[in-house]
Amino acid sequence: MELDYLKSKDLHCVPYGERYRNLSEIFDEDFDAIIAVLAQAPLCVEGQDHVNSRKAMALLIASRLKHVRNQIPAMIDMYCAKLDTPGTIDLMGHVINPLVHNFLDLIAGAALTLDQNSDISSVFSKTNGMRKRRKINEQIASLQDKLRASFPNQSDVDIQRKIVVGVLGNDALCGTLGATLYHIFENADRMPLSKLAYPNIPNYSGVKFVDRIAMQDTVVCKHALQAGQEFEVKFDELHKRTTESEKMALFGGGRHTCLGKGISMDLWDGLVLNLKQKHIMCTVRSYKERKDHVFRIPEEFIVEVSCV
Numbered sequence: 001m002e003l004d005y006l007k008s009k010d011l012h013c014v015p016y017g018e019r020y021r022n023l024s025e026i027f028d029e030d031f032d033a034i035i036a037v038l039a040q041a042p043l044c045v046e047g048q049d050h051v052n053s054r055k056a057m058a059l060l061i062a063s064r065l066k067h068v069r070n071q072i073p074a075m076i077d078m079y080c081a082k083l084d085t086p087g088t089i090d091l092m093g094h095v096i097n098p099l100v101h102n103f104l105d106l107i108a109g110a111a112l113t114l115d116q117n118s119d120i121s122s123v124f125s126k127t128n129g130m131r132k133r134r135k136i137n138e139q140i141a142s143l144q145d146k147l148r149a150s151f152p153n154q155s156d157v158d159i160q161r162k163i164v165v166g167v168l169g170n171d172a173l174c175g176t177l178g179a180t181l182y183h184i185f186e187n188a189d190r191m192p193l194s195k196l197a198y199p200n201i202p203n204y205s206g207v208k209f210v211d212r213i214a215m216q217d218t219v220v221c222k223h224a225l226q227a228g229q230e231f232e233v234k235f236d237e238l239h240k241r242t243t244e245s246e247k248m249a250l251f252g253g254g255r256h257t258c259l260g261k262g263i264s265m266d267l268w269d270g271l272v273l274n275l276k277q278k279h280i281m282c283t284v285r286s287y288k289e290r291k292d293h294v295f296r297i298p299e300e301f302i303v304e305v306s307c308v
C-alpha cells in the first residue's frame with residue numbers, strides 16, 4: 001500500500017535542504033554544510049532537479065559497483081570471523097557497524113570515517129533540537145574538510161555526493177541488518193547459524209517511514225490529503241509480507257526508489273552465505289534500539305557465541 005503513496009505525483013518528498021536554509025535564516029544558525037550536502041541528495045528534490053541529481057548519484061554508485069562487489073566476500077569474512085571465538089560479542093560495535101562503514105567507504109570511494117556515534121543520517125529527523133542540528137552540521141562540515149584535503153582535485157559537488165552515500169546509507173543499512181539479524185537470532189531456538197532460516201530480503205527495515213507532502217488536495221488509497229499536508233509513509237510489518245515485490249518495498253518505490261538497493265542486497269546475500277557456513281550458536285543476551293524517530297537501529301545488540 002505504501003507504494004501507492006510513493007508513486008503518487010501529487011505527493012512530493014520534503015525539501016529538507018530548503019527547511020535548513022529557512023531555519024538558518026530565522027535563527028541565524030550556520031547549517032551551510034548540511035544545506036550543501038542535501039543539495040546533492042535526490043531524496044530532497046523533485047522534477048528535473050531530481051532527474052539530474054538521481055542520475056549523478058546513480059553514476060557514482062555504478063562506477064564503484066564492480067569493485068565493491070569484488071570486495072564484499074573478503075570484507076564479510078573479516079568482520080564475521082569475530083563470531084568464530086566463543087564468548088560475548090557486541091554485534092553492532094564489532095561486526096555490523098564496522099562492516100557497513102567499510103562498505104559505504106568502498107561505495108563512496110573515500111574514507112567517510114563514520115563510527116557508531118555518527119549522527120549524519122539523523123539529518124532528516126523532524127524531532128531534532130537545535131543542538132543536535134548544530135552537531136550534525138559540525139560532523140558534516142568536518143567530513144567535508146577531510147575529504148577536500150584527501151581529494152584536492154575533486155569538486156565540492158563530488159565531495160558532497162560521497163557524503164550523501166554516508167547520510168542515506170548508514171543508519172538505513174546498519175538498522176536493517178541489525179534489526180533483521182536480531183529477529184533471526186532471537187528465534188533461533190538453540191540451532192546453529194548454519195541451520196537458521198534467513199529471509200531472501202531483510203524483513204525488518206532500518207527506515208521506519210519516509211516523509212511526503214501533498215502538493216494539492218488529493219486522495220491516495222482513499223486517504224484525503226490537503227495541499228501542504230505532511231504525511232509519513234510507514235514501512236510496517238515487512239516480515240508478514242509474502243510476495244517478493246511487497247518485501248522489496250523495504251527500498252521504497254516509484255521515482256525515489258533506493259539507489260543503494262542492488263548493492264545492499266549483495267551485502268545481505270554475502271552475509272547470509274557467510275553465516276550459513278558457521279556451526280556455532282548465537283544467543284541474544286541484550287538488545288536495545290536507539291530512541292530515534294526515523295530509524296530503527298539497535299544501539300545495543302549483544303550475543304553469546306557458543307559451540308553446538
Ligand code: HEM
Nearest residue numbers: 042043054168169172173176210251252256258259260264
Ligand atoms: C538496507 C539498506 C537500505 C534501505 C532499507 C534503504 C531504504 C531507502 C528508502 C525507503 C528510500 C526511498 C525514500 C523515499 O522514497 O523517500 C531510499 C532512497 C535512497 N537510498 Fe536507500 N536504503 C538503503 C541503503 C542505501 C545505501 C547503502 C545507499 C547508498 C549507496 C542508499 C542510497 C539511497 C539514495 C541515493 C536514495 C534516494 C533516491 C531518490 O530520491 O531518487 N540507500 N532508500
